[in-house]
Amino acid sequence: MKAIKQILLVEDSPRDTEMVIDALAGYRLTNPVVALRDGEEALDYLYRRGPFAHRTDDQPGVILLDLKMPKVDGIEVLRQIKSDPKLKVIPVVVMTSSREEQDLVTSYQLGVNAYVVKPVNFHEFVDAVKLLGGFWAVLNEPPVD
């Protein structure tokens, strides 16, 4: 049986993290959610180094990535993922509360798989997370039951 893939959530706002996890729980996603707080942690996690040097589990099935984060920002994380032949197969969904066009253009240039502006409306937000999280992590790799 194929293992259910993780959803990697990289988000510096604990409230957004809680909201995403709550939304994913509402969708009854069985995928484990790994929540990291900034870009540096995300890169350490993906490259299995630093505090994650002994990580042996699979790479995540999808990465939900906030853009504006301390230390290493989301754009830089995206750049590194998409320029690494091993990591670039992981779908990346950029989530941000910014509607700045430059972020959108840069994200697409870097090869982002989807880009969602975190909607103020929570239902839209949940729908976006369900759609993206669902599509990439579940529909692409349906859990065998």
Place this chain on the structure above:
Amino acid sequence: MTSSNAIQSNHQSIIDSILDYAIISLNLDGIITEWSTGATQIKGYSREEIIGQHFSRFYTQADLDADKPAMELLRAKTEGRYEEEGVRLKKDGTPFFANVIISPLFDSQNHLLGYAKITRDISVRKAEADRLIKLNEDLARLVVERETANRELESFSYSISHDLRAPLRHIHGYIDMLTAATTGQLSEKADRYLKIISSASVEMGQLIDDLLAFSRMAKAELRASSTSLDQLVSTAIRNLENTTTERKIIWNIAPLPEVLGDSSMLLQVLFNLIGNAVKYTRQRDPAVIEIGSLPDENGSAVIFIRDNGAGFDMKYLHKLFGVFQRLHRAEDFEGTGIGLAIVQRVILRHGGRVWAESQVNAGATFFFTLKKNLPH
């Protein structure tokens, strides 16, 4: 009196009648030999006291230290003329800004006799020029300040978009989570409060988004090209479909001219104006919306959008295009009051004008002008 003497004194009287110029002559050494009435007027010395003095007394100490008087005579002699503008001193020591011309004087055998020196007080002109220079500098500084302000506004917009939307999203999100977590446990009143908090946060989000859309329209680069208003009108109406499907609307749309403009911005203009026509005719059955053009105005197309809707009181016309200004209560017609502000901003940026006519309950007509795209 000999005739040559008569001519001489005639010349002298002509020279003395020129009061705006100091006309003097110098010998080879720079000693003053003639002094006009104008010279007295400008420099303050009488003819009697100055004749026989050296002309260097008109120079500032700095000029004297640089040996300027002698240099000027030398250049007049070798170059045939010396002219400059600079500071000279009056008898009482007050400086003035002078235009000075020194010309060498030769006899018929081409021997140098001395120099003619003509000085004008150009302090007023100089002050005027200085004022203009300062004005220009002020303007240049204002432009820099304006650019800085624009950049600040941009980063302000960014922080509104990011930093304000985040806590707002959290308020809304946690209210929803609270609602879900307390289902069936709260009183009807408490449930109503939660709903109100929730919809207030959505409204605030809409206001922020609208304000950002407005500032984007103001700062986005304008890409003008030949634009078919016919196409934009049909696109705008298509984009409005979700508000028109349940409605009975009679559309009277005349062919519209090609204009020169930024098609995405002009689509926004038509979307907002036609959207308003749809919104404010909500109580009409049928609603009649007419779109057409009037005879050109100074080579510009005049477009109008007319409806038979609620209209507005012309008394408040001055507020119509203002940011966040509304002429209807939100409970009657929803909206944030940004649509017409965007319309005006875009049309003004295209060099056109926009205006409106209306009567309460008798519909409204919005007009705007745009440069026509003339066939080459």
